[in-house]
Amino acid sequence: MNEAIVIENVTKRFGDVVAVNDLSLRVPKGCIYGFLGPNGAGKTTTIRMIMSIFYPDEGTITVLGNPDAERIKDRLGYLPEEKGLYKKMKLGEIVAYFGRLKGMDKQTSKSRAENLLKQYNLGEWIDKKCEALSKGMSQKVQILGTIVHDPELVILDEPFSGLDPVNVEIMREVILQMKREGRTVIFSTHIMEQAEQICDFIFLINKGVKVLDGTLAQVKAGHQRGILLDYDGDLAFLKSNHGIQRINDSGKQAEIFLNEGVDPQQILARLVNNVVIRRFDLREPSLHEIFIRAVGGISDE
Amino acid sequence: MNKTFLVALREYMENIRTKTFWIGIISMPVILVIASIVPILLEKAKDVRKYAVIDESGWLLQAVEEKAAMRDMGKIFAETRHRFRKQDGSLDELAGVLQRVAPVLNDLERPQMEAAARWVYEEAAETAAEEEGGTDLKPLPENTKSKLAAHRTELRQWYSELGAEEANQISSDLDRARFERISLEGPREEIREKYNQMINEEKLFAYFIINENPVETSEGCSYVSNNLTDRDLRQWFGGIASGIIRSQRLDQKNIDSEVARWIQSPLNFKEMKVSKTGDEAEVETKDKIYQMAPVAFVYLLFLSIMIVVSMLLNNTVEEKSNRIIEVLLSSISPIQLMAGKILGIGAMSLTMVGTWVIFFVGIILGLPLMFGAMPDLGLGQIASDPVFLVSFVLYFLLGYLFYSAIIVAIGSVCNSLKEAQNMMTPVTLILIVPIITMMTVAKDPNGLIAKILTYIPPFTPFVMMNRAAGHPHILEYILSTILLGVSTWAAFWAAAKVFRIGVLMTGKPPRPKEILRWLRTSPGSIPVRKES
Numbered sequence: 001m002n003e004a005i006v007i008e009n010v011t012k013r014f015g016d017v018v019a020v021n022d023l024s025l026r027v028p029k030g031c032i033y034g035f036l037g038p039n040g041a042g043k044t045t046t047i048r049m050i051m052s053i054f055y056p057d058e059g060t061i062t063v064l065g066n067p068d069a070e071r072i073k074d075r076l077g078y079l080p081e082e083k084g085l086y087k088k089m090k091l092g093e094i095v096a097y098f099g100r101l102k103g104m105d106k107q108t109s110k111s112r113a114e115n116l117l118k119q120y121n122l123g124e125w126i127d128k129k130c131e132a133l134s135k136g137m138s139q140k141v142q143i144l145g146t147i148v149h150d151p152e153l154v155i156l157d158e159p160f161s162g163l164d165p166v167n168v169e170i171m172r173e174v175i176l177q178m179k180r181e182g183r184t185v186i187f188s189t190h191i192m193e194q195a196e197q198i199c200d201f202i203f204l205i206n207k208g209v210k211v212l213d214g215t216l217a218q219v220k221a222g223h224q225r226g227i228l229l230d231y232d233g234d235l236a237f238l239k240s241n242h243g244i245q246r247i248n249d250s251g252k253q254a255e256i257f258l259n260e261g262v263d264p265q266q267i268l269a270r271l272v273n274n275v276v277i278r279r280f281d282l283r284e285p286s287l288h289e290i291f292i293r294a295v296g297g298i299s300d301e
Numbered sequence: 302m303n304k305t306f307l308v309a310l311r312e313y314m315e316n317i318r319t320k321t322f323w324i325g326i327i328s329m330p331v332i333l334v335i336a337s338i339v340p341i342l343l344e345k346a347k348d349v350r351k352y353a354v355i356d357e358s359g360w361l362l363q364a365v366e367e368k369a370a371m372r373d374m375g376k377i378f379a380e381t382r383h384r385f386r387k388q389d390g391s392l393d394e395l396a397g398v399l400q401r402v403a404p405v406l407n408d409l410e411r412p413q414m415e416a417a418a419r420w421v422y423e424e425a426a427e428t429a430a431e432e433e434g435g436t437d438l439k440p441l442p443e444n445t446k447s448k449l450a451a452h453r454t455e456l457r458q459w460y461s462e463l464g465a466e467e468a469n470q471i472s473s474d475l476d477r478a479r480f481e482r483i484s485l486e487g488p489r490e491e492i493r494e495k496y497n498q499m500i501n502e503e504k505l506f507a508y509f510i511i512n513e514n515p516v517e518t519s520e521g522c523s524y525v526s527n528n529l530t531d532r533d534l535r536q537w538f539g540g541i542a543s544g545i546i547r548s549q550r551l552d553q554k555n556i557d558s559e560v561a562r563w564i565q566s567p568l569n570f571k572e573m574k575v576s577k578t579g580d581e582a583e584v585e586t587k588d589k590i591y592q593m594a595p596v597a598f599v600y601l602l603f604l605s606i607m608i609v610v611s612m613l614l615n616n617t618v619e620e621k622s623n624r625i626i627e628v629l630l631s632s633i634s635p636i637q638l639m640a641g642k643i644l645g646i647g648a649m650s651l652t653m654v655g656t657w658v659i660f661f662v663g664i665i666l667g668l669p670l671m672f673g674a675m676p677d678l679g680l681g682q683i684a685s686d687p688v689f690l691v692s693f694v695l696y697f698l699l700g701y702l703f704y705s706a707i708i709v710a711i712g713s714v715c716n717s718l719k720e721a722q723n724m725m726t727p728v729t730l731i732l733i734v735p736i737i738t739m740m741t742v743a744k745d746p747n748g749l750i751a752k753i754l755t756y757i758p759p760f761t762p763f764v765m766m767n768r769a770a771g772h773p774h775i776l777e778y779i780l781s782t783i784l785l786g787v788s789t790w791a792a793f794w795a796a797a798k799v800f801r802i803g804v805l806m807t808g809k810p811p812r813p814k815e816i817l818r819w820l821r822t823s824p825g826s827i828p829v830r831k832e833s
Contacts, residue, residue: 051630051631053627053630053631053805070634073631073632073633074632076631077631078627078628078631079628080624080627080628080631082624082627083624083625083628084620084623084624084625084626084628085623085625086315086623086625087623088315088318088319089315097307097311098628098632100307101304101307101308101629101632101633102632103304142628145628146628
């Protein structure tokens with residue numbers, strides 16, 4: 001049993017809308033798996049089906065070797081996209097309460113909640129009510145509530161949304177720590193850079209259909225290489241250049257894809273004359289590009 | 302520990318920590334105390350009513366005043382005796398003459414106070430009482446009579462000079478403390494005009510006109526006032542005057558007062574009931590309470606459901622708008638969550654209602670103890686009737702669960718409290734029906750209406766409790782309990798389905814047709830809403 005989750009030919013319809021269409025996916029144990037896709041692609045529906053909040057219309061889902069996730073809920077941790085806390089409960093109480101709902105006993109959940117809160121710099125807040133928290137802090141508390149019972153599999157729906165860079169860093173550390181401990185982490189996001197930085201595996205879904213899945217390397221392999229450019233100036237002159245296939249221009253950074261047979265040196269030469277170059281890197285395409293191509297329906301050929 | 306129980310425990314703890322809970326628990330007794338004390342205080346705070354009398358008969362006013370003085374004197378004697386016995390110095394606040402008669406009064410019994418007062422005003426009191434016959438005046442011992450007679454003039458003098466304020470300090474119950482007569486001298490028409498003017502200036506509350514021969518006819522007697530709602534003065538004065546006139550009339554026609562009393566006495570039907578063994582028995586107070594107790598339980602159930610309605614609605618809607626629901630659903634099933642909520646909030650409402658009940662029972666049992674008497678209210682009888690008790694507990698719990706399920710389902714499909722309240726309207730209307738029909742059912746516990754309502758599940762718990770005094774057949778108990786049990790189960794089943802879909806749904810609340818469709822869908826599927 002090396003798979004944490006096995007999804008086989010799962011379809012889910014909401015009336016006439018097919019939210020997830022004939023999806024198959026294997027999530028190996030002990031990895032960080034990123035669920036990517038634009039808004040409304042079916043990420044949350046897939047996650048809810050894994051958590052058995054929804055049931056699939058067709059197909060089967062096996063979680064931790066068990067076809068019925070209802071029975072192993074205690075071994076899962078889930079942070080939904082829409083997160084909330086009981087405003088009137090104290091931090092220590094609510095984290096412990098989440099632990100107890102996962103079957104921990106009173107004493108263990110209490111001490112574990114306190115340890116976690118202290119560990120993540122919320123020690124002074126243990127006896128404060130949740131209504132006093134800032135958004136970032138309450139999100140941290142919610143994540144602690146998700147992992148308080150040391151789940152084998154953690155599913156985080158948009159865990160980074162609404163966090164400042166410091167907290168994003170802490171969040172990332174939590175995820176990596178769980179991986180080190182041998183747990184499986186699934187998280188969904190529509191920000192590709194985040195996924196690219198920490199994911200072992202990637203699953204890309206659009207309009208309910210799986211676009212691609214696999215390790216980061218597998219996903220990138222077979223895609224046309226591009227030029228990563230850091231620059232100062234204006235790239236407008238390049239856009240009319242016949243050798244250029246596409247430019248994803250962010251203002252200070254751009255990703256440039258060339259038509260087949262065009263020599264990157266040529267482009268470099270033109271760039272040198274027009275803008276200040278800080279980096280010129282010929283490499284595999286970014287996830288962002290892969291995402292746009294897949295979703296936008298642009299083929300490599 | 303069971304997860305349902307965990308949810309229930311959390312709900313319970315969170316709710317009893319709220320202000321609402323404590324305000325609720327305290328407000329009931331406070332309201333009760335206020336409701337019973339305020340009217341007394343208001344009565345005390347009432348202004349002294351000033352009145353005048355134009356007496357053309359020349360004797361009736363004096364007779365009335367004497368009678369009123371006699372009545373007051375009886376109360377004053379009682380108060381004097383009471384203070385003398387208390388020995389806390391409060392006697393010293395009374396007039397010297399009262400202090401002197403106090404030891405005499407102390408030798409008498411409480412019911413003799415009136416006789417003593419009579420003796421102060423009428424030398425022939427005792428003979429008069431004997432003539433009237435059947436009066437419950439206890440005759441005074443001869444030595445008491447002579448002792449009182451020594452103070453007679455002084456007492457009369459003192460009372461005639463007693464002001465309203467002073468009277469109020471002795472006892473607010475005295476007529477003298479409530480009504481004060483003023484009088485003007487002069488020709489009849491002139492005074493009358495003056496009185497009218499005084500009434501307009503609100504210096505006078507009212508005045509009476511007594512005709513020349515009131516024994517003959519009421520013609521020409523009138524009561525003039527601009528306040529038509531406060532009838533106390535008229536009733537008080539009129540009552541005493543009528544009594545005097547009545548005995549005058551009897552005298553005039555030489556009718557024995559005993560005969561008059563007999564003629565006037567109504568035909569009295571004694572209330573009896575047939576006991577289980579077929580014997581006849583007298584109806585006692587406790588029987589009446591036995592009949593009323595069910596009504597109290599109906600109210601109690603109604604009240605606790607109303608409390609739960611607002612708490613459950615609030616709670617479910619808040620949890621939904623809080624977005625915490627999905628976190629919870631990742632740990633527990635919707636059914637567990639729903640059941641936990643109903644249990645927790647139900648336990649809280651039972652705590653509240655239970656506290657009230659303990660308070661009421663404490664008052665009912667405690668007050669008589671304070672006054673030394675201990676009336677048998679038949680509470681023990683109610684408690685020892687197993688059918689009564691078991692059925693009440695069952696109906697109460699089933700009724701509570703039935704409505705809770707419906708309320709939770711409603712709360713789960715709403716996104717705001719306002720929406721939820723709108724959707725609650727039909728439920729509230731249904732809840733009112735048992736309250737409206739309560740008296741009808743209580744009057745005819747085994748009548749057609751009562752029987753029909755019994756088998757409509759939302760009404761069953763109320764109506765069956767209401768009917769308890771009529772001892773419905775045991776089969777009715779069994780049938781209605783089974784029906785209610787099945788309905789409650791069905792309500793839970795339906796609520797679970799609606800809850801499961803509703804809690805994760807956003808947007809406007811579904812229409813009844815949509816909800817019916819939800820009931821038919823398989824678990825875990827989310828039906829799509831057709832936007833109109």
